[in-house]
Amino acid sequence: xxxKIENLHASVDGKKxxxxxxxxxxxxxxxxxxxxxxxxxxxxxxxxxxxxxYEVTKGSITYKGKDLLAMTPEQRSWExxxxxxxxxxxxxxxxxxxxxxxxxxxxRKHQGLQELDAIDFLKIVREKAKLVELDQSFLSRGVNxxxxxxxxxxxxxxxMAVLEPSLALLDExxxxxxxxxxxxxxxxxxxxxxxxxxxxxxTHYQRLLDYIKPDVVHVLMDGKILKSGGKGLALELEERGYxxxxxxxxx
Amino acid sequence: MSEVKQERKPEEFTNREYEAGFVTDIETDTLPPGxxxxxxxxxxxxxxxxxxxxxxxxxxxxxxxTMTEPxxxxxxYPPIDxxxxxxxxxxxSQADGPKSLDEVDPKLLExxxxxxxxxxxxxxxxxxxxxAVFDSVSVATTFKGKLKDVGVIFCPISEAVRDYPELVQxxxxxxxxxxDNFYAALNSAVFTDGSxxxxxxxxxCPMELSTYFRINxxxxxxxxxxxxxxxxxxxxxxxxxxxxxxxxxxxLHAAVVELVILDDAQIKYSTVQNxxxxxxxxxxxxxxxxxxxxDCRGKRAKVSWTQVETGSAITWKYPSCVxxxxxxxxxxxxxxxxxxxxxxxxxxxxxxxxxNTKSTIVSKGISAGRGQQSYRGLVRIAKSAEGxxxxxxCDSLLIGDTCGAHTFPYVEVKNPTATMEHxxxxxxxxxxxxxxxxxxxxxxxxxxxxxxxxFCKDVFNELPxxxxxxxxxxMEVSLEGAVG
Numbered sequence: 001x002x003x004k005i006e007n008l009h010a011s012v013d014g015k016k017x018x019x020x021x022x023x024x025x026x027x028x029x030x031x032x033x034x035x036x037x038x039x040x041x042x043x044x045x046x047x048x049x050x051x052x053x054y055e056v057t058k059g060s061i062t063y064k065g066k067d068l069l070a071m072t073p074e075q076r077s078w079e080x081x082x083x084x085x086x087x088x089x090x091x092x093x094x095x096x097x098x099x100x101x102x103x104x105x106x107x108r109k110h111q112g113l114q115e116l117d118a119i120d121f122l123k124i125v126r127e128k129a130k131l132v133e134l135d136q137s138f139l140s141r142g143v144n145x146x147x148x149x150x151x152x153x154x155x156x157x158x159x160m161a162v163l164e165p166s167l168a169l170l171d172e173x174x175x176x177x178x179x180x181x182x183x184x185x186x187x188x189x190x191x192x193x194x195x196x197x198x199x200x201x202x203t204h205y206q207r208l209l210d211y212i213k214p215d216v217v218h219v220l221m222d223g224k225i226l227k228s229g230g231k232g233l234a235l236e237l238e239e240r241g242y243x244x245x246x247x248x249x250x251x
Numbered sequence: 252m253s254e255v256k257q258e259r260k261p262e263e264f265t266n267r268e269y270e271a272g273f274v275t276d277i278e279t280d281t282l283p284p285g286x287x288x289x290x291x292x293x294x295x296x297x298x299x300x301x302x303x304x305x306x307x308x309x310x311x312x313x314x315x316x317t318m319t320e321p322x323x324x325x326x327x328y329p330p331i332d333x334x335x336x337x338x339x340x341x342x343x344s345q346a347d348g349p350k351s352l353d354e355v356d357p358k359l360l361e362x363x364x365x366x367x368x369x370x371x372x373x374x375x376x377x378x379x380x381x382x383a384v385f386d387s388v389s390v391a392t393t394f395k396g397k398l399k400d401v402g403v404i405f406c407p408i409s410e411a412v413r414d415y416p417e418l419v420q421x422x423x424x425x426x427x428x429x430x431d432n433f434y435a436a437l438n439s440a441v442f443t444d445g446s447x448x449x450x451x452x453x454x455x456c457p458m459e460l461s462t463y464f465r466i467n468x469x470x471x472x473x474x475x476x477x478x479x480x481x482x483x484x485x486x487x488x489x490x491x492x493x494x495x496x497x498x499x500x501x502x503l504h505a506a507v508v509e510l511v512i513l514d515d516a517q518i519k520y521s522t523v524q525n526x527x528x529x530x531x532x533x534x535x536x537x538x539x540x541x542x543x544x545x546d547c548r549g550k551r552a553k554v555s556w557t558q559v560e561t562g563s564a565i566t567w568k569y570p571s572c573v574x575x576x577x578x579x580x581x582x583x584x585x586x587x588x589x590x591x592x593x594x595x596x597x598x599x600x601x602x603x604x605x606x607n608t609k610s611t612i613v614s615k616g617i618s619a620g621r622g623q624q625s626y627r628g629l630v631r632i633a634k635s636a637e638g639x640x641x642x643x644x645c646d647s648l649l650i651g652d653t654c655g656a657h658t659f660p661y662v663e664v665k666n667p668t669a670t671m672e673h674x675x676x677x678x679x680x681x682x683x684x685x686x687x688x689x690x691x692x693x694x695x696x697x698x699x700x701x702x703x704x705x706f707c708k709d710v711f712n713e714l715p716x717x718x719x720x721x722x723x724x725x726m727e728v729s730l731e732g733a734v735g
Contacts, residue, residue: 073690074693074694091688092706093704093708099691099693100691102693103688103691103693106692106693106694163691
């Protein structure tokens with residue numbers, strides 16, 4: 001078991017967003033979480049990654065047998081949690097590679113491994129950049145500084161490739177991507193699929209799922225997982241919308 | 252959310268925060284507090300000065316007495332009692348002036364070694380010559396001989412008055428006149444030491460020159476005076492560093508720096524200012540009221556000021572460029588950090604007089620804690636300055652919500668052919684940026700350092716390499732506990 005979420009309730013500024021999420025993701029599995037706008041999809045991935053500003057009022061998250069909510073965001077990263085941001089942040093003047101090297105070495109230190117030197121690190125970085133067809137010039141640019149929307153998303157997957165997480169959360173990674181960029185990003189993610197790595201894709205559209213085939217699809221609505229199923233569920237959602245799920249759950 | 256964050260207690264780092272805060276226990280020859288003509292005569296006599304210099308000082312003093320302290324800067328502090336300050340303090344062992352480093356009091360050598368400034372030449376790795384100024388006097392200057400071989404004069408200004416009186420008399424006070432402003436007048440009356448540099452025609456100074464200022468004595472003001480002359484076609488890179496012990500009393504530092512640059516000459520002047528900033532409640536710290544000005548007298552003369560200001564309780568300084576010579580160039584690159592209760596009102600003045608003169612201003616202000624910072628800059632294009640150009644970029648970064656950043660740009664253009672560009676931004680270190688770094692495995696504190704260093708990059712790139720490393724480190728130490 002990679003992660004187990006039990007009866008998770010959370011609010012933002014006193015407003016209840018998550019109202020009892022139960023979710024289990026096995027090691028090596030790929031799950032898609034779908035749902036309409038404002039259903040709590042991004043809240044869930046942000047809480048898993050440890051972003052401030054959310055109040056967990058009830059429930060627990062157990063990650064690799066540990067209490068995830070007790071960890072700082074960087075500790076979660078060291079333990080293998082990775083969030084690909086919906087809106088990647090620009091950090092002017094901070095070299096992309098430098099940021100990643102600091103992250104990787106902090107993790108290695110945490111694991112009691114020797115830190116990588118610049119040359120070894122550069123070797124890894126160059127290899128991973130090819131995976132998402134990211135031009136070498138992006139490596140030495142400021143973090144997301146002046147990147148296009150598509151470049152930012154590719155940079156997220158590139159970072160994921162370098163950090164080699166156990167649990168990757170992709171928050172609306174497909175939004176704002178044209179079909180070519182989507183294919184590149186999806187190829188990158190597919191390369192990173194392995195029996196030791198779990199992936200959670202948060203998305204509106206089933207389009208992404210044509211490229212990255214999920215093992216399980218969940219529907220998150222009104223702060224709860226209302227339905228789970230196989231890949232077929234995503235197609236059904238595309239065809240029929242979301243309302244029927246709510247009706248079915250209420251029945 | 253129910254996360255347990257590893258918050259660091261402020262007490263954990265306040266002790267580490269200012270690493271240069273120790274006091275050297277050394278016997279001193281210190282004048283009692285107070286200022287009158289007698290004190291000035293005493294200082295002048297101590298230094299065996301010629302009569303012209305005494306008269307110059309007295310004239311400055313009389314002028315100063317008619318002036319009032321400036322209150323236009325955007326800083327606040329209780330009134331300064333100029334009669335409670337001692338205007339001269341020197342280590343006793345220095346009374347006769349050591350002839351060589353072997354005669355320098357070991358306690359002084361130890362002090363500088365502790366600050367990372369070894370004064371023994373054989374201990375130097377890089378080619379940097381150092382003049383070490385301790386309270387009111389210069390205690391050691393390294394590599395003097397080697398520099399003299401190429402004609403470069405680098406010595407305490409008191410020594411220059413004795414050994415090169417005609418050079419000093421020709422240039423002293425010609426860039427910053429004695430009555431220029433309240434603090435410059437005070438400095439002219441009571442200045443005690445500082446560095447003197449002369450680079451002869453066509454000489455590229457073979458090493459970095461550096462002065463390291465240390466305030467040690469209690470209740471003593473430091474009034475140093477630096478004069479650098481770059482003769483035609485010469486080049487010098489000069490570095491300045493400053494520290495002071497941690498004390499509860501405020502101490503006054505009112506320096507004057509004059510740069511004279513002749514035809515085709517260039518001076519690169521870098522400062523890392525780390526005077527004691529006071530504690531987190533605003534107790535103690537240095538009042539850093541400084542006048543720095545460069546006069547590009549010659550054609551194609553070039554000056555560049557780079558400053559990293561992290562210390563002092565209050566900073567009031569505007570390193571300026573008078574671009575008199577045609578095609579002369581002035582540059583100002585500044586990073587200023589105000590944290591805890593620090594206040595800074597700093598910037599530059601670019602005075603374009605010659606034709607096709609060019610100036611660049613890049614100012615990066617960082618405020619944290621209850622720090623207050625103002626950028627104040629003047630760009631003046633005189634009627635004669637045909638084809639002048641200025642580029643100004645002035646960015647502020649806020650950390651937390653109890654600090655402030657203010658910008659006061661002044662522009663006066665009297666020639667229609669001038670080209671002016673001005674860019675300004677104010678940003679806050681976003682929760683988003685911090686979380687982004689943290690989610691990549693970087694601790695919050697390291698993330699702040701990384702973001703700030705990225706913000707300062709354009710300026711740090713202008714520093715000589717050894718100093719850039721020092722500046723990075725200094726920012727890291729200074730920012731410890733800035734978030735929490």
